[in-house]
Amino acid sequence: MSTLWTSEVLTDIALRISTDGAIRFWDEDEQGNPQELSNANIIRYLNDFLPAVGIYNLPEEGIKGIPELAMVFVFENRVEKINPRQFESLVRKVLDEAGYAKVNQLMHFKKSKFYGKDVLLSVQRIEGRTLLRDNNSSSFGFFLNGYVEIASDKVTEIMSYSSLPGNSYVWNDLISHRKYLTPALEIRSGDRHFRDFVANLSRDAEGALSDQAFERLQIVIGYLCHRFHQESQRKCVVLMDRLEDDNHIGKSNGGTGKSLLIRCLSEVLNVISLNGKAFKRSTEDRFALAGVTEAHELVNFDDASERFSFESIFPHITGDFYVRRMRENPIAIPGDRAPKIVITTNHPMEGSDISHRRRQILVEVSSFYRQLLESEGKTPADVHGGMELCGSEWSEHDWNEFYQFIFECIQIYLKKGLPKHNEQSETYKRVQLIRRCGSAEMLDALVEILEQVSASGEEWFSEQFYAVTRSSVPQCSQTDATLLGLLKDVAEENGYLFNPHKNGLIDKQRLSGERWNRWVALGLDQSTKKSGGSYQKDDRVTVFRISKDGGAVEKNALELLMEQS
Structure with missing residues (x-):
């Protein structure tokens, strides 16, 4: 990104200063020599000269909404922030370019009056100007020779910055140092x-x-x-x-x-x-x-x-x-x-x-x-x-x-x-699941269980699931709760429904009738409760079903309820 105040821009400003006496803030004698600078000259410097050069203070929203001032250089609706040293350098270069080096010499002896902190705060503010920003329906491309507007249905030809809409301006650091040439021929x-x-x-x-x-x-x-x-x-x-x-x-x-x-x-x-x-x-x-x-x-x-x-x-x-x-x-x-x-x-x-x-x-x-x-x-x-x-x-x-x-x-x-x-x-999905499961072996074991439970349409006990998983993956170190959570995650990622008849929630059922017989046949009657002691008939245990569509699960759950009633 090049600076806005190029030699061409400085020459343009210098020409206006040399041809428009109203811009000049100093007084001259009959021979054209600049006179000593007074407070009246300083006021004209602030009110007339600096705005003509393009130097302003730009109010900005600071931290917590408190306004702050940024000193800027403005040329043809393009704006560039400048610091105090650049401010002084810009003024000096413009005066030298316009042929008024003697004015620079006079200002040097009253430097604080023209470049000091109090002066910086007294520079005129830009009022009523807004930054041209992209909006919900369009974007803008900024180039050395102008700008284009991009909408969903069109891209404009290059337009001059002097024609920016709504009294707006553009930050110079957003402008490319290259030109955009509206294509005359379709690109091969x-x-x-x-x-x-x-x-x-x-x-x-x-x-x-x-x-x-x-x-x-x-x-x-x-x-x-x-x-x-x-x-x-x-x-x-x-x-x-x-x-x-x-x-x-x-x-x-x-x-x-x-x-x-x-x-x-x-x-x-x-x-x-x-x-x-x-x-x-x-x-x-x-x-x-x-x-x-x-x-x-x-x-x-x-x-x-x-x-x-x-x-x-x-x-x-x-x-x-x-x-x-x-x-x-x-x-x-x-x-x-x-x-x-x-x-x-x-x-x-x-x-x-x-x-x-x-x-x-x-x-x-x-x-x-x-x-x-x-x-x-x-x-x-x-x-x-x-x-x-x-x-x-x-x-x-x-x-x-x-x-x-x-x-x-x-x-x-x-x-x-x-x-x-x-x-x-x-x-990618598999890699993410392997990370969550801890190993490819664990993921494959869970997928196999999901396929088996879904294909059978049968109800599984959570204790049954824990035993099968630990048998398939001997190095398993996850807790029961973690394993059940992983099963739900893997089911969701692979398009399975966990307990669809319960909207994915835990299902607790009593160990009675056919369910108790299955519990015993699986050898789970020898397992120990977390609270201590072995499971007994009519105890409540956690069960789940897996389905690809949920229909078979709802039917089987209804059949089970009828069996137990």
Whole structure:
């Protein structure tokens, strides 16, 4: 990002100063020499000269809603924050450029009157101006030669910043240092480097392009590039390597293009990348987010480890974005202006309950580029014209293709919104369940029990389940309550219904009639109650049924009730 006050801009301002006497705050004698500066000159300096140069104070909402002033330089509706040193440097350069170096000399001897703290606070404020922001139905792209508006059904041609709507302004650090040229011709298929790159990230396990995965990734890119928060759709995007089998659990492969994708998005977003490996529950640094400012639009936790503390960023995903800095009071970026969050990782994220899932949008990335590197030694640059994606060798044509694809992604997101459900591959689901169960052996034992109980349509005793599980998995160390909870989790993930006749709740029945006979036949009459002593006839015990549709369970439960009545 280049500074707003370029040599061309300074020349333009200097020309206005030299040709418009009303702007000049100093007095001159008959020979044109500037006179000593008085308090009246200082007032004209504040009221006339600084606004003509484009220097103002901009009221901003600070911490806890308390207004703060930020000194800014404004040119053609573009705004850039400046500090006191830059303020002085800008004034001096403009005066020198306009040919008034002697005025600078006079000001030097009254420096505090023109550049001191009291003066900074007395600079005129910008009133009635609003920052041009993305909204619910549109987004804006800012370029060196103007801006475009992206809506779900159109992308405008490039427009001048002087034509910004509604007396609004744009932060200069959001403006690309490149130009956008409205395409005169349709981009050839062979030149669609970025589109092809995203398509390769969306290939399935057999290497074929998955249209569903491609659209999902487009929607996620559009979501990240849309600088607006819908309160109900605030999510953290998780870009993860697609696992081909559960043998990759705990292994760090990478090389799939996830980080490269985020680096490309930094061409249209203000991105801050943080070390995802360092963000762990046990060693979490309270100041890990210290570098995040309100200017950032995307926080990238790059290459997160298996131990990434996802729960620690819950509040940042759905609430205000709190930032702690060493020896400073914490600051809160309001939720509607908070940066979005993306995590790149080679591992499934810890946690799969509703609190985790409702805050995540998972995108599994193809291993296309990693396999290509391993088999042929080729990098993404080799695949895409021998040039680094979004690199210095790209032509204007390549950049236009990139921008057009980003606009297309935003349009698709504006039309469809984020996916309602997290689509996960079967391998990903299995890996998550293995983590929760503690081993693949335990997961397989639970799945086998679910299949058996469902197929038979019969009622099982919980004690029967515990005995069978521990027999199948001798190293089992989980408590009875944990095992039953795991069975419910595995049932839900695999499409089974646990006690559907009880809406998933525990079912307690008396050991009477046929049920007592089954209990004895299974040898459970020798088992011990948690309260001590053995089970007796007519004691109440926990039972469950499993079904794929629930119908057979309800029928059998009714039959049992009739038998016992």
